Amino acid sequence: MSNRSPGEIRDPETGKVDYKEIWYKVRAAFAVLLSLAILGGGGWYIYSKGHDAWMEFRTAEDYIGNGVDPVQVTVPKGATLREISDLLLAANVVKTAKAFDREAEANADSKKIQVGKYNLKTQLPAKTALAMLLDPKNIVRNRVTLKDGLRLSQQVTVLSKATGIKENDFNAKLKDWKKLGLPTWAKNGAEGFIFPDTYELPDKPTAANVLKLATTQFNTVATDLNIEDRAQALGYTPYQVLVLASIIEEEAGTNDADRAKIARVFYNRLDQKIKLGSDATVAYANNITGRIFTTDAERALKSPYNTYYVTGLPVGPIASPSKKSIEAALAPADGPWLYFSVINLDTGETSFDTTEAEHAAAGQKLDQWCHASPENLAKCK
Secondary structure (H helix, E strand, O other): OOOOOOOOOEOOOOOOEOHHHHHHHHHHHHHHHHHHHHHHHHHHHHHHHHHHHHHHHHOOOOOOOOOOOEEEEEEOOOOOHHHHHHHHHHOOOOOOHHHHHHHHHHOHHHHHOOOEEEEEEOOOOHHHHHHHHOOHHHEEOOEEEOOOOOOHHHHHHHHHHHHOOOHHHHHHHHHOHHHOOOOOOOOOOOOOOOOOOEEEOOOOOOHHHHHHHHHHHHHHHHHHHOHHHHHHHHOOOHHHHHHHHHHHHHHHOOOHHHHHHHHHHHHHHHHOOOOOOOHHHHHHHOOOOOOOOOOHHHHOOOOOOOOOOOOOOOOOOOOOOOHHHHHHHHOOOOOOOOEEEEOOOOOOOEEEEOOHHHHHHHHHHHHHHHOOOHHHHHHOO
16 A cells, blocks of 8 residues: 555655655646636736627716716706706716616606705616606605685785795885785785795795795686676676685685585675674784684774674685685685574584574584583684
């Protein structure tokens, strides 16, 4: 049996390690490895050059990856897809407008891109940029919401808080209300014309351009409802319809189903020259908020807004009515009612009556509801 260990090289005659043989084998192995390295290096060189050429081809018109730096891009109202691609190119969001145009053309949803400011990134693939524009989560929201039925003074407070513009600046512009783009039939100021809605604020808000957002929207709604022609068909001016709509807004609250019936009650009373007797107008005349009911003293106030004092409509709107209330004023329900009274403040259930006796009975039902519990009684103030 041989006494050579694996890998050991010895002279067969002397039994000693043959270092010369080892050197020959090492040199041969090195030559083989060197050859493989040269071949491998050449392959890597070819691969590297091919990869570079492929990447250059891929990125000739479009970026790859996940973007680099945050950037904001504003899509203005009326912008076409071609204009949007130019905006993205200018902000270095996409590498070429052609790449974005190609992706937009292949995606039918591209027409749904909303107006607004977007949080994007520089150097995005066009397909990714389009997807981010179609995701509402990327829109920078700088909004203000004017709720239905707010008085002008309340709206000014909301706008001031949302914009950081002083209330005095808004009030100064409101004094010069004829320059705010109100319809030609507007009278007695901007009350009622600052339309309740949610608005995207300009990048540089001013009292004038913020107010004009709401007056422009009012004009749009008025046109959609054809308020001038429909008011004339009812025998009233559009301003009178707006005044009535503002009262309906305050009296109806959230009870949409009753708006047209409330309108009919008021029209019937106007036709019969009966005072409207709206507590909402009393509250406005006395500058009261947060209360449903009014006192005898408050109802006795000699004010052109107090419909317990004047016969007919007050001299102007008492709040900004919603589209629903304007529509109700333009399309009153049919009915003989002369009175209405809420009988359940939780549900808004309302009784519509024709006689004083019926109206008195409805008042008793409300009184019973108010005294049904301490919680109810607290609401009847």
